Amino acid sequence: MENYENQPVNTGDQGGLGTEVEHGSIGEESSQRLLPGDRKRPACSHCLERGVPCVYSLRRRKPGPPRGSTYERVSTRSRPPAHTSAEAQETVGQHQSRSAPSFVEPSGGASAIHHSAFAIDITLEQESHLIEHYFEIVQDANPIFSKSKFLQEYREDRCNKDLVSAIVIITAKLSGLPLLPDESDLNESIDRMLSSSLLEDDMVGDFPSLDQFRKACVLAFYEFHQFPGHQSWKRIGNLTRLGYRIGLDRLEGIRALYPDWRCLSLDEIQEWRSIWWCIYRLDTYSNLSAGTPFLVDPEFTNTSLILNSSASDPNPQELFLPAGLEDLWKLIPTIVANPETLMKNIHIISIAATRQAGLVARAFLCRRNSDIGTRLANTEKHLSTLLLALPQGWFNPRRNAFANESHEFYHGRSITVLHFLMTRFLLAIVGCGQEEGEAWFISWQKVLEICQDISATVAQWDNSFFVKVDPAISFIIFTALIFFDLHKKSATAASGLDGVSASDLRLAIEHQQNVLRLQLEQFAKFWMLPRLLCCMFICVQFLYKLAGYADLFLSIFRWIY
Template identity: 45%
Template sequence: MSTPEDSLASSTLRPRDASKEPSVTAQSTNTFEFEISSQQEEYLLDKYFDLFHDANPIYSRANFLQNYRNALCSKDLISTMVIITAKLIGFAPEGSDLDIRIDHLLSSNHLELDIIGDSPNLDQMRKAYIMAFYEFHQFPGDQSWMRIGRLTRIAYRVGIDKLERLPTFYPDWAAISKAEMQEWRLLWWCIYKIDSYTNLAAGTPYLIDKDFINTALMMSESNIASSNGEPTESEVVYLPTSFQGLWEVIPSLTSDPETFLANVHIVTVTAMRDVALVGRIYFLREHTGTVEEVFKEAERQLSALRLALPFGWLNTDRNALAGESQSNHHARLVTIFHLSFAQLFLGILKCRAEEGDEWTRSWQKILENCQDIARAAAQWDSSFCVRVDPAINLVLLTALIFLEVHKKTSISSTAVNSESSIKHDQTIIRLLLDQFAKIWTFPRLIILSFKSFRESFSGVSGSLSQRQVNAILLSYKGPLHPRWVQFLASVRTIVNDAGYL
């Protein structure tokens, strides 16, 4: 009989069988062109922007649709957008064979073959990003991780990590309009975010080193227009190179309300990245005297970032009186998830390194952060599950698991109504995961992971000691880590072995 662990392993780690996919050559990128009417095509493109653009803001909608109507967009890119949108919204004209078409797209290797030299091709890169995003969330595992790695390295090869410097050195980049430069910026920051999410999930180093980025954060078209296409140096905002300066960028971003939410999203993703880097320092230098100071500095900077955000930013309710739209509310909720996860992960790291009362305070902080995540989840409108990056399910999984561990500790078990409160928080998070799982595979695997963890953990009797909790903290990995399935299967053994030490 197969176990949940077997199912998880086969879903995440098994490569797709290339022998069952259509044969593809570099010259046949449109062999499976989607044959629909022009009205249906335009409908699906509108749906793409209505539903998926918030998660993947790689276009200016107005510019793209203008180019599309003037037949200036790549047919290959349009076909990709239409096929992916049709699949995700359940639009399947008779004889469309969407699954075969998507397998064809995923099996293609055209980007590496077609981008030669220094001439940038924006539509090729956009198509590659859409396919990387789709594969990561529908077929998570080694293959999707490698695809994103290739996309990131090609972005480096094209040079969009240093976009502000390229026009100075290369005539072809100097000839590109300011509006198109902005489109490249949009694409770069989407690649930055997906590199962050995938390597957080896999527990591997990021390919993008933010200390060496020379691409500005996003500017609105109205700001670019008001500057006659030439923003001044004071109007261009860069991501700080150090964790220490992350909060300082927030005031500069408020001057451009149209892009403020999108740029704060980049900042809060960066906060998660930076805390994960602290984790790597801890793993590599656990016994050095610098680790404790690194933890303190990370905690200070997270506090500063939270306080630098506008008044009421961390309130999970929609600010209807101030005119906050549902879309903006959910975009803000995503940043709350990011910050809560950063604090939660930092608490996990601190617990590993502390003892006594300090350990108890950090363990309590973990519970608080899990509760913050549940509060944000409780405000979620399920119609937005397709409008945001489903990688936030990584945050939900971490909260679910440590709420489960909290139920078996003496600190939580002695609190009045603590267990019922924790169960309610878990229910809210699970229901949100169920909504995401109706669309994406990644949350379905996360639900399976949690079921497997809880099944293994249910065999642990009595209240957990500090040593036993730490054993779980030390063994915890991301859901795409190669040892993740091993962790799920051995939770009971990990806890029992720690109890005998």
């Protein structure tokens, strides 16, 4: 840990009040061990007792959030920040910092002062290869880094070592590279990392660094898809609440209030915005799949979408996500005008649309009041407007070779298409619950149509991209598989319709099911979540034989929400 020569730092409380704290009051040897110094010069008491030189750093702090603040892992329950006086510690305890934090930045390379507790025994060349490989296989699924900027900081040894270790270990596991003689060593590192790497334990003071937040996002993303369950759901919830606590949901407001935020460059603010929208995605995935209320409320969010600056527009207009679906389409022209961030923002838009459909479905199941029909109709109307505002050919299930569309862009676009199809699917299912007779039959047919569109999109997939895209689409594939199975069982109702026999329809559905199941099995080679969904699908087919069509439909209808 680096010390700073008597530089006052405002710790900042919720009301903007602060306490002056002097840094550089202990020797470097003591500070690295998180021992409080007695401020004596030329040598503090701890260095005298240990018989080591006592050196006070002359480096002054740099304002703004740290690029790679790193500290030895010591339980925050048992020790306050070592660089504060007793009076300051008491004040910090009384006034928790939310929006005007103090930032301490390490000097030199992080490796000189901190070593990760989770590092695996590999060479520096292997580590560098895995860091670069991460951006090839995971970054597009969880875009929280600027590749060029992060790699430059890594080469300059300015990255948090725990973050580097987390990236290296996860990449090694997903890529299957034989780096260690015993794979159990890698699994043990992952278990140790997930069991002890809680963001609150990494913090010194009340404000985590950017790299600590990044590590928390990487671990939350990995655990949700690799170890789905209560623990991963709780990790995402804790991360979301901490984001709220320090003000990531209102970045544009706190930038105007606090100097520590105001002095940041636009690129640095973009990195913090990326953290918030990562939390937004994880909150959506975890709560929509668990059937629980969302923690993030866009109505009270004052953090802009991600828009990069350019030579022609060094300060791009801030773009805010509206609370409802009716105004989402208005964002599309501005998003399309920024091609560098287009895919990231359309991804956020498609998730926002899915959230709105999930809210309609939840309201229908929880209340079933008379206004659900009106709400459903309005949501479908607003969704149609949004889909029409998207760029031409956005729903093309094939890659647009004539427009020189890259494979990366195509697969990113396909992910958003699946999100929009899931949005339509949820609304169609609510329609089935609302309608009767002929209207119900139309809604039920719409469900089949959407499942067919999902299968058509998945059928064009390049299998080299399975680990490069968001594995949360496994939920969408699994849902389509289930309802294909229901339609196959009830295909007699379509006999003679448009000259298509029930047996022909069942054969077509079976082919589309095979496409989806194979897609799910490809994802299962890398992620545990689709592996579990494959097992669940087999169980559902078995339960059908026991429970029959009607009971199974009711059970799946409840599960889907």
